Amino acid sequence: xxxxxxxxxxxxxxxxxxxxxIVFNKNRLTFQELYEKAYYTAGVLAxxxxxxxxxxxxxxxxxxxxxxxxxxxxxLGARAVLLNNRLTANxxxxxxxxxxxxxxxxxxxxxxxxxxxLRNSSSLKVIFKKExxxxxxxxxxxxxxxxxxDTCTIMYTSGTTGFPKxxxxxxxxxxxxxxxxxxxxxxxxKDVWLCTVPIFHISGYSILMRSLMYGMKxxxxxxxxEKRVLTDLVQEKITIMSVVTAMLQRIxxxxxxxxxxxxxxxLLGGGPASIDLISSCMNKGIPVYYSYGxxxxxxxxxxxxxxxxxxxxxxxxxxxxxxxxxxxxxxxKELGANEAGEIVVFGPNVSKGYLxxxxxxxxxxxxxxxIGYKDSEGFLYVLDRRSDxxxxxxxxxxxxxxxxxxxxxxxIKEAGVVGMDDRKWGQVPIxxxxxxxxxEIPAAQILEVCKRKLASYKLPKExxxxxxxxxxxxxxxxxxxxxxxxx
Amino acid sequence: xxxxxxxxxxxxxxxxxxxxxIVFNKNRLTFQELYEKAYYTAGVLAxxxxxxxxxxxxxxxxxxxxxxxxxxxxxLGARAVLLNNRLTANxxxxxxxxxxxxxxxxxxxxxxxxxxxLRNSSSLKVIFKKExxxxxxxxxxxxxxxxxxDTCTIMYTSGTTGFPKxxxxxxxxxxxxxxxxxxxxxxxxKDVWLCTVPIFHISGYSILMRSLMYGMKxxxxxxxxEKRVLTDLVQEKITIMSVVTAMLQRIxxxxxxxxxxxxxxxLLGGGPASIDLISSCMNKGIPVYYSYGxxxxxxxxxxxxxxxxxxxxxxxxxxxxxxxxxxxxxxxKELGANEAGEIVVFGPNVSKGYLxxxxxxxxxxxxxxxIGYKDSEGFLYVLDRRSDxxxxxxxxxxxxxxxxxxxxxxxIKEAGVVGMDDRKWGQVPIxxxxxxxxxEIPAAQILEVCKRKLASYKLPKExxxxxxxxxxxxxxxxxxxxxxxxx
Numbered sequence: 001x002x003x004x005x006x007x008x009x010x011x012x013x014x015x016x017x018x019x020x021x022i023v024f025n026k027n028r029l030t031f032q033e034l035y036e037k038a039y040y041t042a043g044v045l046a047x048x049x050x051x052x053x054x055x056x057x058x059x060x061x062x063x064x065x066x067x068x069x070x071x072x073x074x075x076l077g078a079r080a081v082l083l084n085n086r087l088t089a090n091x092x093x094x095x096x097x098x099x100x101x102x103x104x105x106x107x108x109x110x111x112x113x114x115x116x117x118l119r120n121s122s123s124l125k126v127i128f129k130k131e132x133x134x135x136x137x138x139x140x141x142x143x144x145x146x147x148x149x150d151t152c153t154i155m156y157t158s159g160t161t162g163f164p165k166x167x168x169x170x171x172x173x174x175x176x177x178x179x180x181x182x183x184x185x186x187x188x189x190k191d192v193w194l195c196t197v198p199i200f201h202i203s204g205y206s207i208l209m210r211s212l213m214y215g216m217k218x219x220x221x222x223x224x225x226e227k228r229v230l231t232d233l234v235q236e237k238i239t240i241m242s243v244v245t246a247m248l249q250r251i252x253x254x255x256x257x258x259x260x261x262x263x264x265x266x267l268l269g270g271g272p273a274s275i276d277l278i279s280s281c282m283n284k285g286i287p288v289y290y291s292y293g294x295x296x297x298x299x300x301x302x303x304x305x306x307x308x309x310x311x312x313x314x315x316x317x318x319x320x321x322x323x324x325x326x327x328x329x330x331x332x333k334e335l336g337a338n339e340a341g342e343i344v345v346f347g348p349n350v351s352k353g354y355l356x357x358x359x360x361x362x363x364x365x366x367x368x369x370x371i372g373y374k375d376s377e378g379f380l381y382v383l384d385r386r387s388d389x390x391x392x393x394x395x396x397x398x399x400x401x402x403x404x405x406x407x408x409x410x411x412i413k414e415a416g417v418v419g420m421d422d423r424k425w426g427q428v429p430i431x432x433x434x435x436x437x438x439x440e441i442p443a444a445q446i447l448e449v450c451k452r453k454l455a456s457y458k459l460p461k462e463x464x465x466x467x468x469x470x471x472x473x474x475x476x477x478x479x480x481x482x483x484x485x486x487x
Numbered sequence: 488x489x490x491x492x493x494x495x496x497x498x499x500x501x502x503x504x505x506x507x508x509i510v511f512n513k514n515r516l517t518f519q520e521l522y523e524k525a526y527y528t529a530g531v532l533a534x535x536x537x538x539x540x541x542x543x544x545x546x547x548x549x550x551x552x553x554x555x556x557x558x559x560x561x562x563l564g565a566r567a568v569l570l571n572n573r574l575t576a577n578x579x580x581x582x583x584x585x586x587x588x589x590x591x592x593x594x595x596x597x598x599x600x601x602x603x604x605l606r607n608s609s610s611l612k613v614i615f616k617k618e619x620x621x622x623x624x625x626x627x628x629x630x631x632x633x634x635x636x637d638t639c640t641i642m643y644t645s646g647t648t649g650f651p652k653x654x655x656x657x658x659x660x661x662x663x664x665x666x667x668x669x670x671x672x673x674x675x676x677k678d679v680w681l682c683t684v685p686i687f688h689i690s691g692y693s694i695l696m697r698s699l700m701y702g703m704k705x706x707x708x709x710x711x712x713e714k715r716v717l718t719d720l721v722q723e724k725i726t727i728m729s730v731v732t733a734m735l736q737r738i739x740x741x742x743x744x745x746x747x748x749x750x751x752x753x754l755l756g757g758g759p760a761s762i763d764l765i766s767s768c769m770n771k772g773i774p775v776y777y778s779y780g781x782x783x784x785x786x787x788x789x790x791x792x793x794x795x796x797x798x799x800x801x802x803x804x805x806x807x808x809x810x811x812x813x814x815x816x817x818x819x820k821e822l823g824a825n826e827a828g829e830i831v832v833f834g835p836n837v838s839k840g841y842l843x844x845x846x847x848x849x850x851x852x853x854x855x856x857x858i859g860y861k862d863s864e865g866f867l868y869v870l871d872r873r874s875d876x877x878x879x880x881x882x883x884x885x886x887x888x889x890x891x892x893x894x895x896x897x898x899i900k901e902a903g904v905v906g907m908d909d910r911k912w913g914q915v916p917i918x919x920x921x922x923x924x925x926x927e928i929p930a931a932q933i934l935e936v937c938k939r940k941l942a943s944y945k946l947p948k949e950x951x952x953x954x955x956x957x958x959x960x961x962x963x964x965x966x967x968x969x970x971x972x973x974x
Contacts, residue, residue, distance in 0.1 A: 004833075012808075014865055015806075017864075172490075305503065324493050
């Protein structure tokens with residue numbers, strides 16, 4: 001059966017019009033108000049020529065107007081191409097052209113970049129967010145329903161080499177992701193989700209979708225600031241927050257006492273987490289659901305269930321109810337428990353493919369390129385991103401394992417490991433270490449700890465001390481940059 | 488995209504193997520144990536010849552073995568035809584033949600009926616539940632996944648006239664129903680659902696599906712007994728219970744003090760409820776979610792959201808998030824607020840159609856035959872089942888309205904109203920009244936109250952005092968019987 005659902009925003013406004021939907025700075029909107037503002041914006045965009053099926057690029061930061069404008073596309077049936085606002089004009093241009101976006105909605109802050117982009121794209125029409133209040137309005141044709149296979153958003157994945165690819169996320173992908181989350185983590189009428197991650201990433205956008213489906217309030221911050229997090233935690237009675245490791249570290253450090261009882265969980269994603277960090281959080285009464293997911297899975301696809309958080313620390317957990325997971329060797333054979341191989345996933349939350357590139361596989365299984373294994377109980381342990389795999393003298397080395405050891409050393413704040421070409425071994429691991437402020441640790445002392453915990457072939461051949469790890473907008477380590485530093 | 492999900496039972500056993508799944512009398516099974524027992528039973532049924540796609544009829548009562556056997560069909564990919572165990576052999580035979588069931592799994596209690604059925608159906612193979620432990624086992628072919636369009640269950644609707652029709656419920660219908668419930672009512676890891684309604688009805692079967700999807704414990708009773716309900720409420724820390732009006736009345740009467748804090752809600756369905764009853768429950772701290780649904784919608788499709796329970800008492804609420812609702816006049820034109828017409832629903836939880844009868848409509852909208860209206864805020868008020876509509880002198884009379892007045896009279900326990908043919912007016916309403924034990928109220932006094940509350944054409948032309956209303960297995964009033972009593 002071809003599944004048709006009511007328009008998410010309009011339906012939510014109809015079900016719980018007076019419930020608060022979103023808070024940004026001091027501005028609060030109910031679902032009815034959010035709908036009305038999105039309706040008005042849809043009318044303005046319609047007058048600009050945007051219509052059903054159009055790709056509309058967004059170069060924006062987190063704020064209320066961004067949320068309203070993104071949701072206005074739901075009403076028009078247009079698709080949002082969410083651009084990372086840290087990209088250069090050249091990189092943006094590539095994504096705009098690849099997605100065939102005829103419109104670019106830009107934040108005033110990015111005016112110079114937008115103008116740069118415009119200079120090289122004569123067919124593009126740029127609309128600045130600040131203009132949306134003053135431009136003409138025409139009655140929009142509102143999409144009363146959505147088909148679950150309709151494209152909702154396009155997000156480009158950074159890509160380890162070569163050009164980025166536009167991940168197609170349908171309404172169904174977002175829907176099933178949000179349903180999978182509820183079946184794992186539950187839902188209460190007191191839930192309030194704090195979003196300090198970028199809306200242009202799936203981590204942020206997925207919170208907006210959950211808000212509509214759950215009838216749940218979102219507290220939106222322009223960017224991450226641990227002091228504001230701790231303030232709003234109490235003032236807004238936040239129950240859930242999405243974080244990456246670097247954010248959680250700062251929160252854990254800044255948190256003075258135990259978290260309030262009503263706080264339910266930190267949804268931790270975006271890359272490897274140190275076991276020590278998760279333990280420290282648990283000791284401070286900060287519940288953490290460690291998860292694994294990516295743009296192609298429309299947010300988390302594997303999450304550690306609450307009941308196993310303590311027992312299986314370090315594991316990313318089990319697949320969300322609608323999803324499936326297997327580990328394959330290089331020949332595509334399914335591996336057994338405790339055998340490391342490629343993580344391959346399946347489910348209705350998994351993107352069908354990349355824009356203009358056809359489906360990513362014949363059978364619907366998505367090959368993540370990441371390496372991991374399932375233990376005998378089926379819990380996934382993510383070892384590393386395949387592209388980061390270091391192969392040294394025929395032995396596989398997973399950087400995350402070394403990083404975990406390094407960052408557990410007192411005085412070390414964080415660490416990144418990459419492979420360096422080596423005439424004898426093929427590759428050898430090189431460690432980049434960031435010490436806590438005002439702390440100095442001799443490299444020899446660090447190696448002593450490593451020697452105790454790691455097989456000799458895994459020992460970093462060099463330790464370099466740096467000020468901070470290079471991270472992208474989702475706070476993931478950019479290993480490519482580390483590799484460049486080696487050269 | 489054709490949606491494929493992991494086998495519900497096997498997946499749940501894999502995700503939370505050690506969580507308690509079901510409790511019946513003193514027997515407790517975890518999801519892993521439930522899976523293992525269902526697996527064994529699947530092997531026994533496979534040895535009997537049951538294979539993927541087969542229709543298997545069930546003539547059973549609520550117990551652990553019934554649950555295990557029903558779920559074993561999920562593993563085999565066979566379809567359960569759920570027979571109402573109050574039917575006569577002739578009625579059962581009709582449904583078995585109509586569904587082309589080659590197997591009948593029967594409870595020992597219904598041995599005589601089953602043998603009666605068998606006598607008239609040479610191709611039928613009867614398997615008694617008690618034999619399932621001793622029959623041979625063969626390794627079953629387990630369906631690792633289900634397609635959401637696969638048929639899961641067939642339930643026959645009583646039908647107002649003529650022969651019953653087999654409602655096809657797919658895995659997707661059950662799935663979306665359970666998702667819609669969660670998005671409305673939330674989900675916590677402490678949820679425990681009490682099932683005292685028959686598993687052969689959608690009210691009971693849907694609880695089993697929710698259990699698998701939510702990872703939630705079910706307390707199963709063989710039948711409804713308010714004293715056991717109140718005992719288990721505390722002993723098993725029940726948070727949710729499905730009830731029909733007659734059950735809720737008995738619980739409300741028997742409840743001595745306030746309900747425990749952890750009790751979340753009574754899901755009230757299966758027909759009209761008196762506003763007085765809901766009010767009494769609210770006063771006693773028994774939260775009630777009044778809902779509207781039917782076999783064809785795979786359980787509730789419209790439910791009063793918690794935040795509106797007090798303000799919109801008497802309303803069945805708003806559609807569950809994935810569903811849609813409209814009110815049509817007799818020509819199929821959509822009606823506005825406060826205009827009564829036929830209730831027409833749409834959604835992925837709505838059955839595609841009846842067995843061997845094709846889809847129920849071209850556009851997927853299901854015409855319920857029930858009468859209701861939406862108020863200006865979109866809340867549904869169910870007036871009556873269309874088949875029960877009494878038309879008198881061109882005026883429409885909805886029995887529920889009269890029944891509500893009658894049952895609000897002190898000393899009257901319950902009331903049923905039907906139309907009697909009348910030469911002058913076409914039809915006139917006749918009331919059947921059940922008084923509280925030891926109470927007698929003169930008909931004239933009852934009519935006095937009615938006169939105060941109802942337009943003159945709605946007044947019952949006759950009041951008959953009876954011991955109890957005729958009700959079917961789901962405790963709905965059987966108006967057909969009342970009509971026969973008139974004759």
